[in-house]
Amino acid sequence: MGVSAEGGKVIRDVGGTLGVLTRAGADRGAADKAGDYERLAALSEQEARERARKTREQAGKERDALRQRQRxxxxxxxxxxxxxGVSLASGSPLAVLEGRAAEDEQEQLDLLERGESAASAELGSGASAAARYRNRAESLRSGSSGADGAEAFRRTGSLLARGGRVFDY
Structure with a gap:
């Protein structure tokens, strides 16, 4: 006993519709997930900028405190x-004071440089996280991950559609 031609047509129609609906649902789900990943990428960058700003701000405060201690x-x-009783107007004492002032200035610059380096690391970390999220979003858009399930359902629908021809006598 087989499936009639009319039954085969119904199976093909249902299978085709199932495949279309499944692909549309998977595409919608992938688009939603891709949008979520894009938002996470933007958030990662924003948070990294904020952490970098705070790091720079903290380095500036530490430099100001250091400068005050040095003064x-x-x-x-x-x-x-x-x-x-040493005269500070000339000679060795003046050279010592000037040398110390130069060392103090370099110490302040070093502190700011460390702060800037830490801020750059924060920005790099945020950019790296954002890139990972954007890659995931792109994978979803291109269909290389979440669409695999849709492809399986499409094949199932295709198999059902072929079933009408296979069992048709």
């Missing part, structure tokens, strides 16, 4: 030399 140290040093 106080320099003032104590000048006061100590003044009490000892």
């Amino acid at each position: 106080e140290s320099q003032a104590r040093g000048r006061a100590g030399w003044g009490r000892s």
Whole structure:
């Protein structure tokens, strides 16, 4: 006993419709997921920018605190030399003060550089996460992952459609 020609046509129609509906649902689901990944990518970048801003801000605060400590140290040093009777207007004491000021400035710049390096690392981390999310979104759009299930359903529908011809006598 087989399937009549009319029964085969119905099976083909149902199978074809099933495949179309399944692909449409999978495409919609993939599009939704891809959109979610795009939003996650944008959020990762935004959060990284915020962390970088805070890192730079913190480095600036630390530099200001360091600068204040250095000024106080320099003032104590000048006061100590003044009490000892050393003339600060020329010669070795002036060279020492100028050298110390240059070292202090370099220390401040080093601190800011470390802060900038940490901020750059935050931005790089955010960009890397965003790139991973965008790659996932692109994979979904191109059909290389979530569409595999839709393809299986399409094949099932195709098999049902062929069934009408296979069993037709």
